[in-house]
Amino acid sequence: MEEAALSGDIESLYTLIEKDPGILNDLDEERLSIVKTPLHIAASVDVRTTPDEQKLKYLYFASEIMVLKPSFALKLNPQGFSPLHLALQNGHGKLARRLVDMNKEVVRVKGREGDTPLHLASQKGECDLLAYFLSACPDSIEDVNARDETALHVAVRCQQFDALRMLVGWLKGNTRKGADSLEWSILNWRDVAGNTILHLSVINHNIQVYTLARSCRPRMSIS
The missing domain is CATH 1.25.40.20 (Ankyrin repeat-containing domain)
Structure with a gap:
């Protein structure tokens, strides 16, 4: 076989x-x-x-x-x-x-370390596949791995800015019921270390990520 x-x-x-x-x-x-x-x-x-x-x-x-x-x-x-x-x-x-x-x-x-294929696509910067996955399975944006990281956290940690921009763009363009609440929840989600993607952008001195995150319609928390 x-x-x-x-x-x-x-x-x-x-x-x-x-x-x-x-x-x-x-x-x-x-x-x-x-x-x-x-x-x-x-x-x-x-x-x-x-x-x-x-x-x-x-x-x-x-x-x-x-x-x-x-x-x-x-x-x-x-x-x-x-x-x-x-x-x-x-x-x-x-x-x-x-x-x-x-x-x-x-x-x-969820595979090794709790990563889903969406996490892996984010890690690798596979923007086309990220869009394809989210189109087929929108709820996957809510999945977190063993570190309580969303796909957005992974994109920031792996310095995949295009993937992050795609994910944030998808959240901003989402028109499903509860879209605003979902966007606020994902953008303000804290990993196991207590960091949102905005925190990570500050820690890593990444002005691109910081500017992109702050442009989102729900106000993000930095506290």
Whole structure:
């Protein structure tokens, strides 16, 4: 199975299933919330220098697995990552979008250190994917990691100003019911050390972050 996943070979996948119809069920037992599945393996291949044709094979293979076993997308591997975390780490932009299209809840899966894929996209400055994730799963903006950091905290900590600007812009442009309250809550959210993004901008002497944060419609707290 690992060989089929590493090559994105759907024919080999079904050959294995024919020989052992329960091969995927064995990985899908309820007690196995942490397990290395074929979906993890396909998403783990670094495709940043891979030809487009091979990238599509991984995309099709992953889509096939998602149809057969949707629950695999919500599981963590032994290293603490979901398939979407791995796709982000390895340049699988199309695969990341496909996973979200098939199940928007994958955006909210908490992996190692409590980071969701939204946190990871913020850390890496993947602005297009941040926008895609938030469009599919707006509630993910409220998720915090083990440090009580929002995706905005992560953007500030990792000096990803474009990602922060995108996230703040999304909050300001949000027209859903309770948007003002949500914007105030997120912008004034304190991490485990008691810092809002405004505090972090002052600590790090980052005038860009400070100016951007202060431009938001709810008045931010500096106390």
